[in-house]
Amino acid sequence: MNVVNKLTLRHLLLNKKRTLVTIIGVILSVSMVTAVTTFVASAQDMLIQDTINDRGNWHAKFQDIDAAKADVFLESEAVEQALFARNLGYAELMGSANEYKPYMFIQEFDKASIAELALELVDGRLPKQENEVVVSEHIRYNGGVEIKVGDKLDLAIGQRYSDGYPLGQDNPFSKADADGDGETLQPEFTREFTVVGIVARPWFEPYSAPGYTVITCFDRNSATTGPLDVRVRFKKINRSVYELGQELAAQAESPDYIEEDSGVFYLVRYNDTLLALYGVTGSEVFSNILTTFALIAIAIIMIGSISLIYNAFAISISERSRQLGMLASVGATSKQKRRSVFFEGLIIGLAGIPLGVLAGTVGMGITFSFVGPILANLVQSSAQLRLIVSPLAIVIAILFSMLTIFISAWIPARRAAKIAPIAAIRQSRDVKLTRRAVRTSWLTRLLFGFEATLALKNLKRNRSRFRATVVSLTVSIVLFLTVSAYATYVTVGSNMYTPGLNCDMEIAQRGMSKEERDFFAQVISLKQVEEYSYEQSCYGYMQVPAEMASDFLINKWGDPKEEYNYYIMLKSLDEKAFADLARAAGVGMDAFTSGKPAAIALNQFRMPWQGGYVESEVIKAPAGTELTVDLSSSFGERDQEISFIQEITLAGVTTEAPMGSSVWTDPLSLTLFVPETMFDQLLAGLPDEEQRYTGTLYINTSEPGLLEEKIRSMHQCDAGDFHIYNQAQAAQEEKQSKLLLTVFITGFILLITGICIANIINTITTSIALRRREFAMLKSVGMTPKGFNRMIRYESVFYGIKALSFGLPISLGINYLLYRAMSDGFQFPFTLPWNSYIVAVVSVFAIVFITMLYSSLKMKNENIIDSLKNWSA
Amino acid sequence: MEILRVENLAKVYGSGETAVRALDDVSLSVEKGEFVAIVGPSGSGKSTLLHILGGVDRPSSGQVFIDGIDIYKLNETKLAIFRRRQVGLIYQFYNLIPVLNVEENITLPLLLDERKVDKSRLSEIIGILGLGDRLGYLPNQLSGGQQQRVSIGRALINNPALVLADEPTGNLDSKNSTEIIELLKLSNKKYNQTLLVITHDQNIALQADRIITMADGRIEGDIRR
Ligand SMILES: Nc1ncnc2c1ncn2[C@@H]1O[C@H](COP(=O)(O)OP(=O)(O)OP(=O)(O)O)[C@@H](O)[C@H]1O
């Protein structure tokens, strides 16, 4: 080691505390970058797992390969594993309730395919022998045919033909038309199977496939006939997989190709989602979002860290300038001086980077162990968020950290190179100090006294150091307040507008039929349904004279009118729900048994209004009022102008919405509740096919995700009139994603603030340490401990004021923009996270003051003469 | 009248084998208005003694009475106020505050005391020190001798009872030296100040009322003329 580096090292050791703080800053910075890259790697891994669980672990698929060519895939160097499958054909499913799905489609999988193609076992086990099968649970839910584990299937298997052409799973069932022309099934052989398991409807069964999936097992070696479907997993996953695909297809003489001018192009199917996650294609939106997020986070971290590390180097250089000047006077070259700064960077990096990588990885591991379960629940998948220590992620983190240190050292190194011998000769450290720089107003002296003037001059003497501290403080303030504001707006927004319907799940069918009612009954019998209420509803209109309209409507809602056109929602509740409602409204049940139509109104509405929300009655009507409602709009075609007018007595009103209803409506909407029998009675006057009312089932459940899945697999036709609204699931997901976001952002802010605080401590400690002699001097001419404290206090206050004078307006601006962006859609008044503002102001002063006090405490009690003699401290 | 009395003063640096006795059982008494020169070889403990007299260093043992007050029995605040009002210390190495200009450095003890600056006193001192055209300068813009003169100004501005000067003319030419010593003597006579000057300059020592010679931390000679 040359003498310059030796001196550098000694200097670092001499200033142990500052070196340590700088290293801690580097550790924080590196650990954050590592955390980000590790997070990306882990998230990518989770998405890959998820995709594999969903769609199997394969990269390319070759169709209709001759069995004799199977060896091509087994022998290829590029292939990690080949998965074979063969289509046996169709067999009739006796008694299928779905007329478009009258078959079972039997496929043979080899062991590898069974293991790797994401078959989701619901019951039993997977097939191990050629006479064993698993069947799709869709057969039971959709086809209505009960096949249990242990059942024997004796199947006549063959191909489907239409006009002489064979049909596959991609060709929907073509029903015989009027002339009797349709597809036919021509059985070719029979086989007997034992059902050993039930699987969920597999991902590879097309949406409108005519056959339910049945899978058996086969040994590829004994299968010498028939076209095979081959899926492969490549060893190396990069862009070359597309060329490899073509090569393999050519070697296996795939019949699936098109001729182009440039030659033969084989049609190979790729698992695009999976390949995109591996980064082979750049089109996957999600991985782009991840990368963008990672880059933004790293950029913020780098800005924070550069300001810290640059500052540390700059301080070190200004302290060493006498030493470097002395070296220059005995002949050290510019290069040697510049190198000494980079050497310092190297030492700091060697100490900080490995520890940072370790801390970041361990930190993420701990975070994942907390966050993982929440996330797993959130995405409803079997994939796990596990810690992936990817070499690439670590290399990237190290590269970014090295870049950060290099950039930080760049300017100080150039400055060091320029240090002249004069720096050693001049006794004053502040060689460049000018009168203008330290000018202060006489007002300061008048208002705050001499110590304040001195404090202010001290701040002004080293502009760059002052600026660095102020910037660090400002960045911390802005980041902290922005995140607080974000959290506030998220909660304000959701607290006001999530109440919605007070149930977990809602299933609605427009235009109810007998089958739909049966289906609803089936749903109710599911064990996940803990509580439910069935409701029928239809719409109508009612003319309301001004004296019955609410005060709000007349006084605030546009121009007053003679008459208002109210929108009526007529709802039936089942017996128990209606009895509860009647009790709440204080109405006896006999009002509804007299045979005359009577209803209970939800006479309360709430809606966003002028920055807050308004809550009021909908209508001014006492019990017993006759309401004339036109229910025609629910029936027939709107333009047919049928009117269907009913007289309904208002039996009572309630202000509490029963399950499935909400007070979040508008002043022109009135909901009327009637018992089920009365609903039927009201509509009895219409012919059956005109009864286009909506049936809704409100459900409370603690397993909304599972229940929705169940219901979806049970429902036969996914017509546009059928809807499932999974409020609980949506609310839960929203809550959890908010929680996740909060965890990550809070962690991020804490660490960034850590870097900023390290920076502040570094700067202030040094500027105090450099003034050691000066403090001794002031004391020797009679500055009292009290005066000394006052000076330190003023310096802190000036730092704080300066930082806040930048930080607060910037934060306010950002908060307002954030508010504008987030209040979009729902209106709520502009609010600020006041508590956070107070916390920010107090902590800024506290951090600065504590740091200053701490670093000056030692000096205060130091012997004056010792300090004075220590000229080159 | 006795203004300064020192009893059995000792100052030991370090301990055990490597202990240095910078002051070894020094006792001494100085009358008000006396001009005392302290001489002796380098390293004999002159500066150490002066610092202890000025209340900026602490003795290992012994006592210092100024105007009958045992100054090392005072608390920090009282000692600071005492230094500010009673003592003018001129260091061997000039110790100015880099962010304050010449005028502010000179008036520093008054500023700390929140007292009004006596304009005529200031201009008198500035005139004698020859710093009239440098008042707004910062210390780094001054030559070594000028900085020394500023620290002398700072020591005298307050009319302290005790002026302690550690080689005040060490960096000055003979003309300047004579002027500075004249200034100190004038102040000494006019305000009846007690003046202790450390010097290696025979001429200056001979102008004093009393010459104390130090060697190895002890008083070797004490000649009153
Ligand atoms: N902080 C210290 N640690 C150890 N020894 C010290 C310390 N300060 C002074 N000394 C020693 O005390 C002795 C007296 O020092 P002092 O500064 O009083 O000498 P001096 O008489 O003023 O010399 P000079 O004429 O060279 O200024 C010297 O031997 C010196 O080495």
Ligand SMILES: [Mg+2]
């Ligand atoms: Mg000395």
